[in-house]
Amino acid sequence: MAEYIDIGVNLTGSSFSDDVEDVISRAVDAGVRRMIVTGTDESHSEAALALCERFPGTLYATAGVHPHHADAYTEHSEHLIRDLCRHDSVVAVGECGLDYNRNYSTPALQRAAFESQLELAAGTGKPVFLHQRDAHDDFIAMLRNARPKLTGAVAHCFTGTAAEAVSYLDLGMYIGITGWICDERRGLDLRHAVREIPLHSILLETDAPYLLPRDLESKPVKSRRNEPCYLPHICTSTARYIGVDSEELARAALANTQRLFLPESAGLESI
Numbered sequence: 001m002a003e004y005i006d007i008g009v010n011l012t013g014s015s016f017s018d019d020v021e022d023v024i025s026r027a028v029d030a031g032v033r034r035m036i037v038t039g040t041d042e043s044h045s046e047a048a049l050a051l052c053e054r055f056p057g058t059l060y061a062t063a064g065v066h067p068h069h070a071d072a073y074t075e076h077s078e079h080l081i082r083d084l085c086r087h088d089s090v091v092a093v094g095e096c097g098l099d100y101n102r103n104y105s106t107p108a109l110q111r112a113a114f115e116s117q118l119e120l121a122a123g124t125g126k127p128v129f130l131h132q133r134d135a136h137d138d139f140i141a142m143l144r145n146a147r148p149k150l151t152g153a154v155a156h157c158f159t160g161t162a163a164e165a166v167s168y169l170d171l172g173m174y175i176g177i178t179g180w181i182c183d184e185r186r187g188l189d190l191r192h193a194v195r196e197i198p199l200h201s202i203l204l205e206t207d208a209p210y211l212l213p214r215d216l217e218s219k220p221v222k223s224r225r226n227e228p229c230y231l232p233h234i235c236t237s238t239a240r241y242i243g244v245d246s247e248e249l250a251r252a253a254l255a256n257t258q259r260l261f262l263p264e265s266a267g268l269e270s271i
Contacts, residue, residue: 002250004235005034005257006228007176008129008156008205011059012037012047015209015225023208024055026221027228035059035228036261038095038129038156038207040066042080052089060261062129064094064117070105073113078120085124091261093121094129095156098142101134111138118146127152127260130173136160140167147171152260157207159186162193169201174260176203179213179226182237191241199244199252203260206231213237 006027010016016023027035037052039045039062048061063084065073084090096117098110105113121128130153132139143153154174158165168175175197181187194202212226213233221227232246235253239246 001031002232002247003254004032004204004231004250005036005254006032006206006231007036007154007203007257007261008038009035009208009228010038010210011051012044013209023227024058028058030229030232032228032231033058036091037061039063040095041069041072042077045081045084049084049087049090056089060089060091062092062094063090064096064129065113066095066131067097067099067110067114068104070110070113073109073116078116081117081120082124085126092127092129093117093124095131096128097131098135098139099131099133111142114142118142118150122146122149125151127154130155131157136164143171154203154260157205159190160193161189162196165193165196169197174201174203174256176205177234177238178205178207179211179230179234181241182213182215182234184214194238194242199249200256202253203257204231204235204238204253206234
């Protein structure tokens with residue numbers, strides 16, 4: 001069985017409050033032996049670390065403030081993220097970036113919070129776990145300035161065009177692919193874009209509980225809820241559109257994820 005690491009799971013949300021242990025067990029049984037829990041604000045970043053302490057060696061975490069919550073980003077947020085990054089199980093700063101689609105926080109506040117978190121990542125030596133929606137020009141400009149100081153970066157849950165993918169690759173970034181590629185209605189741009197992403201730059205994620213693959217052959221465990229156990233399905237679908245064997249993609253994504261987030265295990269085939 002191939003081994004996977006899901007780089008983006010939202011296990012601290014209410015969708016998993018009743019059965020997180022079963023969710024993790026199903027994932028491990030499916031070959032998803034490690035998962036990175038996404039921190040989206042102060043409380044969820046702390047909760048992500050707490051989950052890591054319950055499931056050491058299986059769960060890792062990010063610490064950051066999503067652009068939707070940029071209006072709540074304060075000096076305390078900065079100190080908290082820095083403190084969380086001192087833990088070995090916190091492997092990235094984020095989820096951070098820009099989202100002009102809904103502007104839950106103003107663009108100016110989003111840029112300020114993003115700039116601060118880019119500086120935190122540079123200062124702590126952690127890579128950045130990035131979010132961008134309808135803000136590509138500002139996003140890429142800020143990243144271009146920060147990139148020389150960053151150890152690494154991934155465009156989480158990429159759904160953009162081939163041109164956007166190339167602009168990230170030009171900055172030496174990784175690109176995270178989700179079950180969006182399984183959506184025959186909305187995933188057409190992504191299906192074309194993945195052909196531009198070399199195997200050494202691709203990562204795999206579910207973004208669970210969101211983005212349940214629409215082409216699952218069996219019904220999900222819970223209606224409409226995505227889980228990390230479906231990551232092998234996303235790998236198979238992505239491999240088909242790239243034009244490679246799914247096992248080859250799985251090996252590449254695993255090596256890339258270890259290289260970016262878990263360099264201490266980069267030479268290990270399993271844990």
